[in-house]
Amino acid sequence: MSDTKISPHSLNDLKNTTDDCLANYLRSLSFVQDNSKLDIRLAVGYAAVVISAVTFAADYKLGWEATKTGTAVAVVAYAALNAVYTWWMWMVEKGMVFEGVRGGKKVSIASKTKKHDPTYYLTVTTSSSSQPIQLQCPFTTWFTQDGYFVAQPFQQWLASSVAVIGEADSKNAAKSEKDELFVSEAERNGTTSTSGADASHAKGTKRGKKKS
C-alpha cells in the first residue's frame, strides 16, 4: 500500500497516481524504460522557451525598434516549435505513460480516462502482437475508499491481462489462485478496501452487461 493519500473523487489524482505506480511497477520488474519520446517533447518545449527568453532579453536591452526583424523571426519559430510540441503530445505520445523493453520484448502503454467515468483505460502495444490491446478497469479495484493505492490488485490486473508483464511477474499472473489471498489481505488492511473491491465488482458486471 502506498503511503500517499489522494482524493478518491478526483479523477485527475486517480489517474496520475495510477500512472506513476504503473511506471514504478514495470521498472521494478526490470523493464528498461525508454524515455526518448518524452525527451524529444522536452527538447522541443525547452527550445521554444529559450527562444522566447532570448527575445525577451533582447527586447529588454535593445528596445523594440532595434529588434523588430529578429522578433518577427522568433515569433514564427516559436509558433512552429509550439505546433510541433502540441502535435507530438497528441499524435505521437497519445497519453503514453510507459515505454520499455524487457528480454527483447517491447511494451508501450498509454492511459486515459473519460470525463465523469472512474475507469482506467489502457492501450497496450507490444512487439509480440500486431494489434494493440485495449484494457479497462474501474479505479476502485486498486484504490481504497479513503484514497490509498493498493498495489496488489493493480499489479495482478496488469500481469494477468498483458502477456509480457505476466511473464515478468508470474506470481501475479496466476490470478485465480491469488484472488482469495487478496481479499483476506484487504480485510487485514481494513474493511474499507474490501467494500471498495465489492463496489468495483458490481460496477464491472454492470459495465459488462451494457456492452453485450
Place this chain on the structure above:
Amino acid sequence: MFSSLASLQPRQLAAQVLNFALVLSTAFMLWKGLSVFTNSSSPIVVVLSGSMEPAFERGDLLFLWNRGLDTQVGEIVVYNVRGKDIPIVHRVIRRFGGGAAPLQLLTKGDNNAADDTELYARGQSYLDRQKDVVGSVVGFVPFVGYVTILLSEYPWLKTAMLGFMALTVVLQRE
C-alpha cells in the same frame, strides 16, 4: 502538496516546469506576435487619464495599428513623450509636412483646455509621426483595462498574482 512535487521523477519535474514556462512564454510571444503584426511596440494600451473623455475613459483598453503612417487630423494616436515612457492617448488636431517631408503632428486631449505643446519634451512643439507615435487607435473595449490600473497603483497585487499563477501551474498536473 509539495511532497507530491518532490516525489516526481526528474523528467516529470522537468515536464512540470516546462508547463509553467510554456504558459509564460506563450503569453509573451503572443504579445510579440501582435506587435509584429501591428508594427507597434505596444499594440494594446490602457487609458490612464480622463483627458479624452467622453471618447475614452480611465480603464478602457485600446487596440493600436501602426502600419500606413499617413495619419490624418481627427485620428486618435498614442504617443510617448521623449525621455519619458508614459504613453499618452490624444487626438490629432493639426498635421504638417507629410509626403517627402517627415510628417509632424500636433495633438490635444478632447477633455483638455489646451493642446499638448506643454506636455511634449522641452523644446519640442510637435510630434514626429515616425519616431514618437506608437500607433493609431482602431478599436477599444471599455473598462476591461481597469485591472492593470489597479495593478500599477498597488504593485503588491502584481507579485501576489504572479506568485499565485506560478504555484497553481507547478502544483497542478495537466
